Amino acid sequence: MSKGNIFAVVLIVAAFFVGRHWFADTPTVMTDSRSGAGYSGGAESTGSARSGLVRAIHTAPRTGTVHEVREGELIMDKVKVAEPGDTILVYPGSYSETVYIDKDNIRLSGVIEKGQRAVLDGKGHLNDAVLYSGNDIVVENLLITKYKGNAIMGQAGNNFEIRNNIIVDTGVYGIFPQLGKNGIVTHNVISGIEDAAIYVGMSDNIHVAHNQVFESVAGIEIENSRHAIVENNYVTNNTGGILAFITPGLPVKTTYDVIIRNNFIVGNNHPNFGAPGSTVAGIPPGTGILIMAADEVVVEGNIISDNKTAGIIITDHNNAPNTTIDPESDPAPDKVAILDNLMHNNGYDTIDEAKALMLTEFKTGNPDIVRVGVSRDSCIINRHQYVTVGVDNWAECGFTHTGDIMTYLLDKPVEPREIDPSEVGKVAYLGICAGCHTYTGRMIGPPVQVIQALYMDNAQGLADYIANPVKKRDDYPEMPPQDYLDATTRLAVAEYMLSVSK
Amino acid sequence: MKYWPYLFMLFSLTLQAQDSVVLSEQCPPSFELRSGQCYLVNRYQFYDSLQDRGVGGTQTGLPAFRDGFSPQQIDLGRYLFFDPLLSKDGSLSCASCHQPALGFADGRARSIGMDGQVVKRAAPSLWNVGFLKKLFWDARASTLEEQALGPLFAADEMANTPQKLLADLTGNAAYPDLFAQAYPGSDAPLTLPNVVHALAAFQTSLISLNSRYDRYALGHHGALNEQEIAGMNVYRSFVARCAECHTPPLFTNQQIAVIGTPEPEGMPLDIGAEATFKAAKLKGGFKVPTLRNIVKTAPYMHSGRFDSLRDAVEFYTKGRGHAVPAGVDMQIHWHIWEPKLTEQEIDDIVTFLGALTDESLMPVIPAKVPSGLSPLTGFQPTLNQQQAEYTDE
Numbered sequence: 063m064s065k066g067n068i069f070a071v072v073l074i075v076a077a078f079f080v081g082r083h084w085f086a087d088t089p090t091v092m093t094d095s096r097s098g099a100g101y102s103g104g105a106e107s108t109g110s111a112r113s114g115l116v117r118a119i120h121t122a123p124r125t126g127t128v129h130e131v132r133e134g135e136l137i138m139d140k141v142k143v144a145e146p147g148d149t150i151l152v153y154p155g156s157y158s159e160t161v162y163i164d165k166d167n168i169r170l171s172g173v174i175e176k177g178q179r180a181v182l183d184g185k186g187h188l189n190d191a192v193l194y195s196g197n198d199i200v201v202e203n204l205l206i207t208k209y210k211g212n213a214i215m216g217q218a219g220n221n222f223e224i225r226n227n228i229i230v231d232t233g234v235y236g237i238f239p240q241l242g243k244n245g246i247v248t249h250n251v252i253s254g255i256e257d258a259a260i261y262v263g264m265s266d267n268i269h270v271a272h273n274q275v276f277e278s279v280a281g282i283e284i285e286n287s288r289h290a291i292v293e294n295n296y297v298t299n300n301t302g303g304i305l306a307f308i309t310p311g312l313p314v315k316t317t318y319d320v321i322i323r324n325n326f327i328v329g330n331n332h333p334n335f336g337a338p339g340s341t342v343a344g345i346p347p348g349t350g351i352l353i354m355a356a357d358e359v360v361v362e363g364n365i366i367s368d369n370k371t372a373g374i375i376i377t378d379h380n381n382a383p384n385t386t387i388d389p390e391s392d393p394a395p396d397k398v399a400i401l402d403n404l405m406h407n408n409g410y411d412t413i414d415e416a417k418a419l420m421l422t423e424f425k426t427g428n429p430d431i432v433r434v435g436v437s438r439d440s441c442i443i444n445r446h447q448y449v450t451v452g453v454d455n456w457a458e459c460g461f462t463h464t465g466d467i468m469t470y471l472l473d474k475p476v477e478p479r480e481i482d483p484s485e486v487g488k489v490a491y492l493g494i495c496a497g498c499h500t501y502t503g504r505m506i507g508p509p510v511q512v513i514q515a516l517y518m519d520n521a522q523g524l525a526d527y528i529a530n531p532v533k534k535r536d537d538y539p540e541m542p543p544q545d546y547l548d549a550t551t552r553l554a555v556a557e558y559m560l561s562v563s564k
Numbered sequence: 565m566k567y568w569p570y571l572f573m574l575f576s577l578t579l580q581a582q583d584s585v586v587l588s589e590q591c592p593p594s595f596e597l598r599s600g601q602c603y604l605v606n607r608y609q610f611y612d613s614l615q616d617r618g619v620g621g622t623q624t625g626l627p628a629f630r631d632g633f634s635p636q637q638i639d640l641g642r643y644l645f646f647d648p649l650l651s652k653d654g655s656l657s658c659a660s661c662h663q664p665a666l667g668f669a670d671g672r673a674r675s676i677g678m679d680g681q682v683v684k685r686a687a688p689s690l691w692n693v694g695f696l697k698k699l700f701w702d703a704r705a706s707t708l709e710e711q712a713l714g715p716l717f718a719a720d721e722m723a724n725t726p727q728k729l730l731a732d733l734t735g736n737a738a739y740p741d742l743f744a745q746a747y748p749g750s751d752a753p754l755t756l757p758n759v760v761h762a763l764a765a766f767q768t769s770l771i772s773l774n775s776r777y778d779r780y781a782l783g784h785h786g787a788l789n790e791q792e793i794a795g796m797n798v799y800r801s802f803v804a805r806c807a808e809c810h811t812p813p814l815f816t817n818q819q820i821a822v823i824g825t826p827e828p829e830g831m832p833l834d835i836g837a838e839a840t841f842k843a844a845k846l847k848g849g850f851k852v853p854t855l856r857n858i859v860k861t862a863p864y865m866h867s868g869r870f871d872s873l874r875d876a877v878e879f880y881t882k883g884r885g886h887a888v889p890a891g892v893d894m895q896i897h898w899h900i901w902e903p904k905l906t907e908q909e910i911d912d913i914v915t916f917l918g919a920l921t922d923e924s925l926m927p928v929i930p931a932k933v934p935s936g937l938s939p940l941t942g943f944q945p946t947l948n949q950q951q952a953e954y955t956d957e
Contacts (some may be wrong), residue, residue, distance in 0.1 A: 065607075160797055164785070189802065190803075195623070196622075218613070218622075218624050241621065274691075313617045314619075337902075338884065339898050339901065388844070404945055479611060489605050489610070492593070493605050494774060495952065497593040543587050548784070549900060
């Protein structure tokens with residue numbers, strides 16, 4: 063092969079790539095690392111199926127439509143047309159909008175090309191970047207900055223996956239799934255948040271892992287939630303590192319069964335820039351882990367160092383600043399378990415309250431662990447390693463590690479409630495039509511008996527009428543269209559209306 | 565969409581002869597009759613909610629609901645609710661302060677009770693009241709029955725006594741029979757517990773869950789226009805944070821929150837839930853009210869300080885604690901902050917709140933009540949009513 067030929071081949075290859083780049087008619091194909099073959103290593107592996115869970119909830123190949131968004135277009139335009147099961151690929155470029163997803167099963171995925179990401183830029187005036195209320199939502203690979211509210215906020219979506227996002231200097235919370243069940247928050251890098259970088263609120267079965275959170279008021283907060291694992295995160299230079307809270311005054315009242323393990327919780331000494339009145343505004347800078355009122359919190363295997371106030375603070379509501387009271391929530395952190403952790407150089411510039419507590423126990427030194435207020439049935443192992451106050455009378459724990467628990471994620475995603483098709487018709491009939499139609503009497507609309515005589519077994523005809531009613535009777539008002547019910551529901555309600563007998 | 569006035573005319577037939585009323589054997593719309601009792605049926609029941617608390621996002625289940633009353637009990641409650649016989653001198657019914665056309669509130673900053681006395685607080689809407697675990701602004705009652713004893717016997721409200729109330733009902737030509745119909749198998753059906761039970765039964769039938777917002781939430785995204793959607797997104801954003809307290813689907817999370825609203829000029833500070841729970845940290849705390857049918861219920865807040873919905877919304881962006889009287893120590897809720905909402909955003913929220921209107925299950929106002937008194941006693945067409953009708957397109 064002559065040199066000229068090689069040159070030509072190179073040119074063709076270059077043209078191919080240029081073409082892809084300029085015209086980009088085929089979507090970038092991403093190798094999905096969350097499923098597929100795993101590295102089996104030298105030794106015989108065990109439990110790999112379970113560990114896969116920790117990285118992804120939705121592992122089945124996606125069969126829906128792929129919508130592509132490029133700079134200059136609106137992501138929302140694609141969300142509006144997307145159907146459950148679809149993927150929205152956002153190519154590198156700058157986007158400035160609030161993306162709200164009130165649908166189930168949408169994957170919003172940034173495409174990363176040579177380190178370039180799709181940037182959602184709130185420009186300091188938009189509220190939230192991504193706001194979802196559907197189930198089975200995936201938000202990944204984005205770069206989000208300069209929003210005033212939250213970067214990614216979930217309101218009651220189950221089975222969520224929020225991963226691989228970079229969030230910089232964005233409002234109140236970085237990632238805030240709320241009122242959801244079964245979700246993961248992994249591999250995100252978040253900084254500059256005036257409350258919690260990652261805030262799991264009122265949720266169940268959560269896995270927060272492999273995130274880097276820094277220069278925020280709180281690093282990771284688990285609040286009024288149950289069955290959560292926070293592991294392998296790098297939590298540094300926040301005001302407070304990792305928080306497990308019961309916040310009083312919320313409709314879900316408990317936090318329990320939280321494992322905080324194998325995190326790096328290092329040098330969380332950032333000045334507190336929390337909003338006045340916010341719960342985190344009361345956190346003393348230099349707090350590694352803060353457990354407030356939460357029960358059954360296990361702290362294990364973390365490296366907790368260089369936090370100037372204390373490595374771990376455990377408090378009840380009565381000793382915490384900025385908290386209200388709630389007769390329905392128990393203010394005491396019970397059954398806290400502190401297992402082995404590497405604690406080093408904490409408490410070297412601690413607060414007066416901690417010093418005063420130490421005086422009561424005739425202790426000196428820099429506190430690693432401070433407990434204040436009531437805490438029942440809590441335990442600790444190897445307490446001799448640490449400078450502590452308030453834990454002398456804690457029991458020795460009956461267990462030493464959490465290794466048997468891989469994750470609290472559910473084996474299968476939360477399924478939507480099973481709805482019998484006949485129920486759909488009945489519920490729509492009783493909940494909507496019955497407001498204007500009764501079986502025999504004249505109400506706002508004509509009696510159902512009359513309608514049955516008109517339509518007999520023509521349910522489809524009835525379903526068509528209610529989608530777009532025309533005026534039929536002079537002595538009745540017009541019937542409002544019921545087109546907000548989907549076609550299946552309209553047919554179901556038509557069938558039900560034709561079947562009622564009283 | 566306003567159909568309820570027709571109801572009023574159409575149903576004037578039900579009560580022809582005073583003494584031969586037959587209570588309804590049908591459950592009100594949105595209820596299903598099972599073994600003689602009415603149970604709520606609604607599309608939100610297709611969904612779950614975390615820890616069954618009935619708070620969440622768009623497709624979230626409702627909280628536990630108080631149902632299981634018989635059709636007759638509900639119907640009896642309706643007559644009682646509209647009958648001024650329940651007051652000391654026949655001058656006030658429950659409906660005088662909870663008027664159907666005014667969102668079951670009364671259009672006043674503070675209600676007017678017996679002999680023109682102005683009471684301390686505003687009458688709340690009763691729509692969806694059957695979902696509430698705590699009643700009154702300060703959450704001092706836990707059941708509808710317990711609640712009803714308040715207005716019946718408060719000197720500045722209906723000013724009755726248990727003795728006179730029972731004597732009046734027993735002496736009436738129709739009520740003994742109506743109570744017997746509603747409480748069959750009971751030796752003495754006409755008792756105070758049954759009076760308040762029937763009132764509770766009727767109030768639970770006030771269901772408003774089919775607004776245009778609900779149609780959006782349940783999947784029909786065309787139900788809201790662009791401005792309403794913009795407003796919804798501000799409403800649930802973490803800047804405005806309205807949805808953190810006025811949480812869907814009921815638009816209340818049913819918690820106590822101290823937000824520091826001002827009293828009307830010259831009125832002393834109302835300490836609210838501090839009194840109920842004997843807790844200084846709850847000074848000025850009130851139960852988060854629902855925002856459903858909110859355009860119908862001006863003026864706003866516990867003592868009606870704000871005449872317009874826009875003023876009520878704007879309150880939240882005027883600064884944390886800005887209206888707390890000097891020298892008063894109030895622990896303002898953490899979600900009350902400095903959202904710096906723009907004028908446009910405030911307008912958008914107000915527009916969105918208009919999409920929470922649904923009166924499709926308006927109960928029928930009885931044409932006559934057993935006492936022969938007017939069921940419209942104390943009703944007044946107010947400015948608010950006209951405004952409300954105007955905003956409801």
